[in-house]
Amino acid sequence: MNNFQDYLAEYQQSISDPEKFWASQADNFVWKKKWDSVLQWDFHKPEVKWFIGGKLNITENCIDRHLPQRANQTAILWESNDPKEPSRNITYQQLHEQVCKVGNMLKAQGVKKGDRVCIYMPMVPETSFAILGCARIGAVHSVVFAGFSAGSLADRINDSGCKVVLTSDGTFRGDKSINLKAIVDEALDKSPTVEKCIVLERTKAKISMKPARDLWWHDEMQKVNNQCPAEEMDAEDLLFILYTSGSTGKPKGMVHTCGGYMVYTDYTFKQVFQYKEGQVYWCTADVGWITGHSYILYGPLSNGATSLMFEGVPSWPDMGRFWHVIEKHKVNIFYTAPTAIRSLEKAPLSFVEKYDLSSLQILGTVGEPINEEAWHWYDHNIGKGKCPIVDTWWQTETGGVMISPLAGITKTKPSFATLPMPGVQPAVMDESGNEMMGNGIEGRLTIKFPWPSIARTIYGDHQRFKDTYFSTFPGKYFTGDGCKRDEEGYYRITGRVDDIIIVSGHNMGTAEVESAIDEHSAVCESAVVGFPHDIKGQGIYAFVVTYDPIHEENHLRNEIKDVVAKIIGPIAKPDKIQFVSGLPKTRSGKIMRRILRKVAEGDTSNLGDTTTLLDPAVVEEIKAGAL
Numbered sequence: 161m162n163n164f165q166d167y168l169a170e171y172q173q174s175i176s177d178p179e180k181f182w183a184s185q186a187d188n189f190v191w192k193k194k195w196d197s198v199l200q201w202d203f204h205k206p207e208v209k210w211f212i213g214g215k216l217n218i219t220e221n222c223i224d225r226h227l228p229q230r231a232n233q234t235a236i237l238w239e240s241n242d243p244k245e246p247s248r249n250i251t252y253q254q255l256h257e258q259v260c261k262v263g264n265m266l267k268a269q270g271v272k273k274g275d276r277v278c279i280y281m282p283m284v285p286e287t288s289f290a291i292l293g294c295a296r297i298g299a300v301h302s303v304v305f306a307g308f309s310a311g312s313l314a315d316r317i318n319d320s321g322c323k324v325v326l327t328s329d330g331t332f333r334g335d336k337s338i339n340l341k342a343i344v345d346e347a348l349d350k351s352p353t354v355e356k357c358i359v360l361e362r363t364k365a366k367i368s369m370k371p372a373r374d375l376w377w378h379d380e381m382q383k384v385n386n387q388c389p390a391e392e393m394d395a396e397d398l399l400f401i402l403y404t405s406g407s408t409g410k411p412k413g414m415v416h417t418c419g420g421y422m423v424y425t426d427y428t429f430k431q432v433f434q435y436k437e438g439q440v441y442w443c444t445a446d447v448g449w450i451t452g453h454s455y456i457l458y459g460p461l462s463n464g465a466t467s468l469m470f471e472g473v474p475s476w477p478d479m480g481r482f483w484h485v486i487e488k489h490k491v492n493i494f495y496t497a498p499t500a501i502r503s504l505e506k507a508p509l510s511f512v513e514k515y516d517l518s519s520l521q522i523l524g525t526v527g528e529p530i531n532e533e534a535w536h537w538y539d540h541n542i543g544k545g546k547c548p549i550v551d552t553w554w555q556t557e558t559g560g561v562m563i564s565p566l567a568g569i570t571k572t573k574p575s576f577a578t579l580p581m582p583g584v585q586p587a588v589m590d591e592s593g594n595e596m597m598g599n600g601i602e603g604r605l606t607i608k609f610p611w612p613s614i615a616r617t618i619y620g621d622h623q624r625f626k627d628t629y630f631s632t633f634p635g636k637y638f639t640g641d642g643c644k645r646d647e648e649g650y651y652r653i654t655g656r657v658d659d660i661i662i663v664s665g666h667n668m669g670t671a672e673v674e675s676a677i678d679e680h681s682a683v684c685e686s687a688v689v690g691f692p693h694d695i696k697g698q699g700i701y702a703f704v705v706t707y708d709p710i711h712e713e714n715h716l717r718n719e720i721k722d723v724v725a726k727i728i729g730p731i732a733k734p735d736k737i738q739f740v741s742g743l744p745k746t747r748s749g750k751i752m753r754r755i756l757r758k759v760a761e762g763d764t765s766n767l768g769d770t771t772t773l774l775d776p777a778v779v780e781e782i783k784a785g786a787l
């Protein structure tokens with residue numbers, strides 16, 4: 161697509177004959193066997209299958225097919241946490257060798273097609289080899305972000321019954337180093353399915369290796385050769401599981417399959433960023449999130465791009481690090497999170513002005529709504545007013561970008577994700593479940609037709625998949641987000657309508673955080689809501705009821721934060737903790753979060769109807785003690 165007319169035409173084609181449209185996209189890949197039929201679906205069951213009967217291996221499409229033209233082109237350009245450590249260029253040829261070797265290393269440990277492998281590793285090239293090495297042999301990767309605690313890691317390992325864990329001695333983050341292996345050791349005490357743990361040396365931290373179970377990456381990689389046939393996968397075989405928070409209970413292992421995911425991430429990468437041969441592309445997400453899976457690895461590599469992988473943080477050694485990296489590697493396309501933009505915006509502009517950002521052509525954002533002010537700062541100071549900004553709306557569950565401008569093609573509008581990608585059919589619903597037609601409306605965002613990379617199920621719990629996504633509006637996929645569709649037909653995502661808080665772009669279930677807080681022995685119960693936060697977008701505000709009167713409030717606050725960091729990870733620590741004598745509950749015992757949300761937002765002028773509360777007096781106390 162080269163202009164807006166093309167987009168309109170392509171969108172129309174994709175809607176009037178989706179099967180023909182996606183089949184013609186799928187024709188651009190290497191298939192070991194062509195599909196028999198394109199699509200089978202029923203959102204009531206729910207069931208979705210794409211490219212039925214097709215056989216492929218995604219790594220052949222991300223690596224092997226590029227070798228004739230680009231064996232010596234950089235596939236992964238790695239920038240260390242430490243600006244003084246040399247960067248690394250992994251060519252497509254080298255990527256091929258390393259991925260094959262990881263495949264063989266896993267096979268040597270008895271890993272077979274369909275087995276689950278957990279990857280708990282830092283942002284180093286070996287982590288991409290690990291992910292793609294799994295895909296090479298048909299093992300299902302389950303990457304767990306290396307900021308999660310031992311308990312969260314164990315839950316994820318156990319839920320999918322991983323056989324092998326790949327990790328490292330440690331990870332660097334700014335001036336800190338974290339001993340990942342110690343966290344894995346603690347998790348593995350509770351994970352009976354894990355037979356082997358392979359450890360990459362990164363920080364040279366002192367760690368303990370358990371005989372028979374633990375192996376060094378460098379030892380095992382030495383024992384294997386660099387040729388590994390790509391396993392033949394059915395289009396609907398599992399490619400990976402990736403956990404995301406649910407509004408209740410334990411995290412959900414979202415299942416993505418090989419064929420549809422490959423086609424959709426390739427197509428969306430190409431179209432959204434209008435990627436051109438030879439460009440250097442940088443997505444700052446961690447590979448432990450869906451953004452990293454789809455747009456550090458699979459989408460860019462499938463397009464033969466050079467994808468920059470950054471180990472560090474935006475604020476170290478100083479607030480100019482991102483801009484330094486852009487200058488150093490002449491980055492053309494830069495894709496980051498609104499939370500990062502807001503935090504960098506707070507630093508003096510001299511951190512930006514020091515660097516030559518003239519290589520930049522396209523900017524992107526992902527993970528949460530971007531406020532207008534941050535959008536303008538990004539546009540003006542980073543893009544110098546000449547780079548289109550693509551505000552990409554999507555989810556772990558959708559696998560790829562769903563609503564977004566196409567860079568340079570779609571007219572942008574600050575804080576609007578604008579228009580659906582070809583193949584995506586949004587429907588905005590009112591609260592009684594009717595589709596709202598026309599423009600200038602606001603409601604709940606659903607998608608009424610399948611796209612190739614929709615998650616197929618929640619690992620081990622299809623009923624929960626149905627309940628969460630297909631029951632609120634029967635026959636439609638419910639995103640959990642609210643949205644507006646303005647007069648122009650542009651979409652603006654207004655945020656979650658369920659009990660999920662998006663903190664710095666990370667999806668956090670209130671129930672999960674509450675149950676972690678409740679683990680503190682002094683805590684009787686708690687309720688957690690989001691509140692607007694300058695930098696993180698949303699912060700976590702916890703209302704906590706203790707068993708006994710408290711003497712040292714701040715001491716207890718710190719202890720509670722530590723408990724949450726220990727159980728879930730530091731990203732889930734509440735920003736504010738208010739101690740209360742009780743929570744506002746209905747007679748049926750349901751916490752009225754609506755009221756708590758208002759208090760947390762600092763707007764208590766109109767709390768709405770409180771007459772159904774068991775004890776209305778508690779609301780006055782909560783209002784008076786608001787932080």
Ligand code: WT7
Pocket residue numbers: 404449450451525526527528529530551552553554555556557577639640641653655656662665666667
């Ligand atoms: C939720 C999904 C998409 C990968 C990273 C997050 C919010 C995401 C946007 C955006 C407004 C956004 C939504 C969505 N979100 N992108 N451009 N504008 N909101 O994936 O952890 O699965 O979270 O992030 O609320 O439902 P995730």
